[in-house]
Amino acid sequence: MTWNRRVVAAAVLGAAFVAVLVCTRARVGPAVLDLPVLLFFAGHRTGPLTALMTVVTTLGSVYCLTPLAVAGAVVLCRRARSWWPAVVILAAVGGTALLTYAVKVADSRIRPAAGLVAVTGEDFSFPSGHTSNTTATIGVLTFLGYGLLRPGRPRLLLVAGAVGLAGAVGLSRLYLGVHWFTDVLGGYLLAGACLLLVIEAAAPRARTLR
Numbered sequence: 001m002t003w004n005r006r007v008v009a010a011a012v013l014g015a016a017f018v019a020v021l022v023c024t025r026a027r028v029g030p031a032v033l034d035l036p037v038l039l040f041f042a043g044h045r046t047g048p049l050t051a052l053m054t055v056v057t058t059l060g061s062v063y064c065l066t067p068l069a070v071a072g073a074v075v076l077c078r079r080a081r082s083w084w085p086a087v088v089i090l091a092a093v094g095g096t097a098l099l100t101y102a103v104k105v106a107d108s109r110i111r112p113a114a115g116l117v118a119v120t121g122e123d124f125s126f127p128s129g130h131t132s133n134t135t136a137t138i139g140v141l142t143f144l145g146y147g148l149l150r151p152g153r154p155r156l157l158l159v160a161g162a163v164g165l166a167g168a169v170g171l172s173r174l175y176l177g178v179h180w181f182t183d184v185l186g187g188y189l190l191a192g193a194c195l196l197l198v199i200e201a202a203a204p205r206a207r208t209l210r
Helices: 003-026 029-042 047-059 062-080 084-107 129-148 153-175 181-206
Strands: none
Touching: 003 029, 003 084, 003 181, 029 153, 029 181, 047 062, 047 153, 062 084, 062 129, 084 129, 084 181, 129 153, 129 181, 153 181
């Protein structure tokens, strides 16, 4: 992907994020799915599945993502014999987290009603912090670690695992009723835009991780 394509893709995701935010205010577009999706998951919860989804959603918490990011930074810095991988990870993870928090506070969207949730959420709703932070953390580690693996199955498994984990955390937020559908969608879009910009800036140095 060329410089222009990455930047354009980031701009498209950023614009889509803003569009979703506007839709949540006007309750149009993808926002019309918010209540139906919430009611669907609320009506299909079971004890064992709720326990499983609670574990999955915990993987997307700061208590799990922070040690993962630190461990990844240590391994990659040792490999590169430089601090630049840590800077890249901090830019992706920290930048996404700060933007997520800023939008949450500015938008102040209320979470789903207590009677429809399986666990209690904190702070405001849009975008989903678990979703955006997981996507940013797993995404940047996958980007930096990709070149360390042999071509073929190892790389395929890395990417599939990253996509699967990010998808599972977003799904868990919907299943538990902690977020609206558009909160999770917004989290993916925001993290994707941030990741593309960081990847564009870091790509020349990342080629040295082989």
